[in-house]
Amino acid sequence: MxxxxxxxxxxxxxxxxxxxxALEGGFFFADPLALPILGADAQAAIDKAKAQPLRRGLRLFIALRSRFAEDSAHAAIARGVRQVVVLGAGFDTFAxxxxxxxxxRVFEVDxxxxxxxxxxRLEAARVAEPAHVVYVGCDFEREIFVDALAAAGFDRRQPxxxxxxxxxxxxxxxxVYAALAAVAALPGGEEIVFDYAASPETIDDQAARTAHEDLARKVAAAGEPLRAYFDPxxxxxxxxxxxxxxxxxxxxEEVAARYAPGRAPTRRGAGARMLRAATAPTA
Known part of the structure; x- marks a missing residue:
C-alpha cells in the first residue's frame, strides 16, 4: 500500500x-451493500468483470471467503461471543x-x-455507521493490532x-505470524478465519496459473505486491x-461444495485457501 x-x-x-x-445474483454471498459502497465505481467493476472472464475464479473465491467468514461469525455470535474483530476491514460491509x-461490538481494524x-463512501451511499462499530487505525507491518484494540475498548479477557x-x-x-501469535495469546478464547495463498508451485491448472500471474503483476503495479505464500x-x-x-x-472448491453440493469447482488448483482455527480460554 x-x-x-x-x-x-x-x-x-x-x-x-x-x-x-450483478453477474451471479449473489449466489454464494449476498451483500445488498456491495454495490452502494462502490458508488460510481460499481459499474466499472461489473464491466471489467464481463470483459475479463479469467477473473471469474478470483471473484467467486472472494465471494466464498466472505460467506465462510460471515457464517462462522454468525455462529460465534449465536454462541454468545460479543466481540468481533475485522482485521484489514477494507470496504467490507458485514457490520x-x-x-x-x-x-x-464490531472492531474494524485497518x-x-x-x-x-x-x-x-458510506456517507455518500447514505449508509449509517451503527453504534456497534468501532474504528481502529493500525498499520499491520509496524504495529501490534491487539494494542490498538485495547486502546479502543477491546476486552482481552472476553472471547x-x-x-x-x-x-x-x-x-x-x-x-502474519506476529498477528496470529497475538490472537493466540488472548486469554478469552479466540476463533479466527483467514484466507492465505499456498505456494504458486501448487497451481497445476494453466488457466488458474495465468490468472494468478496476472493478479500478481497488477497488485505489484498498484504498489501492493504479493509477498507471503504458505505451505499448509x-x-x-x-x-x-x-x-x-x-x-x-x-x-x-471445498468451500463451494459446502454451499452448493455438486457445483463445479470454482478455481481448481489455484492455491487460494480458507482456514479456521480456535484457542481455548485460559483459566
Whole structure:
C-alpha cells in the first residue's frame, strides 16, 4: 500500500463482491451493500468483470471467503461471543448489515487512510455507521493490532471472533505470524478465519496459473505486491505451536461444495485457501 493512500487491493476486492451480485445474483454471498459502497465505481467493476472472464475464479473465491467468514461469525455470535474483530476491514460491509444483539461490538481494524475512504463512501451511499462499530487505525507491518484494540475498548479477557480476509498475502511472513501469535495469546478464547495463498508451485491448472500471474503483476503495479505464500502442513504446525486447535483448512472448491453440493469447482488448483482455527480460554 502506498504511503498516505487507501488500499487499492481492498477496493478491487469490493469490486469483485459487487460484480458477484450483478453477474451471479449473489449466489454464494449476498451483500445488498456491495454495490452502494462502490458508488460510481460499481459499474466499472461489473464491466471489467464481463470483459475479463479469467477473473471469474478470483471473484467467486472472494465471494466464498466472505460467506465462510460471515457464517462462522454468525455462529460465534449465536454462541454468545460479543466481540468481533475485522482485521484489514477494507470496504467490507458485514457490520453494516448485522442485526447486532445487545453489547456486541464490531472492531474494524485497518490503515487510517483506507478507513477514511470507506467512511466517505458510506456517507455518500447514505449508509449509517451503527453504534456497534468501532474504528481502529493500525498499520499491520509496524504495529501490534491487539494494542490498538485495547486502546479502543477491546476486552482481552472476553472471547472474540476474528476474520482476516485478503490481507495475509500482502504482508511478510513475520507480520502474519506476529498477528496470529497475538490472537493466540488472548486469554478469552479466540476463533479466527483467514484466507492465505499456498505456494504458486501448487497451481497445476494453466488457466488458474495465468490468472494468478496476472493478479500478481497488477497488485505489484498498484504498489501492493504479493509477498507471503504458505505451505499448509507447515502453517498448521505453526498454528498448533501457537496454541490453536480445531484447525479447518479448505480449498476454494471445498468451500463451494459446502454451499452448493455438486457445483463445479470454482478455481481448481489455484492455491487460494480458507482456514479456521480456535484457542481455548485460559483459566
Amino acid at each position: 502506498q504511503e498516505g493512500q487507501f488500499s487499492r487491493t481492498a477496493l478491487g476486492a469490493a469490486g469483485h463482491r459487487a460484480a458477484h451480485q 453494516y448489515r448485522l442485526e447486532a444483539p445487545a453489547a456486541l 490503515h487510517p487512510a483506507t478507513q477514511a475512504e470507506k467512511r466517505r 472474540s471472533f476474528v476474520f482476516w480476509l485478503g490481507v495475509t498475502a500482502y504482508l511478510t511472513h513475520e507480520a 502442513p507447515a502453517l498448521h504446525a505453526q498454528l498448533t505451536a501457537l496454541g490453536f486447535s480445531e484447525i479447518e483448512d479448505l480449498r476454494a
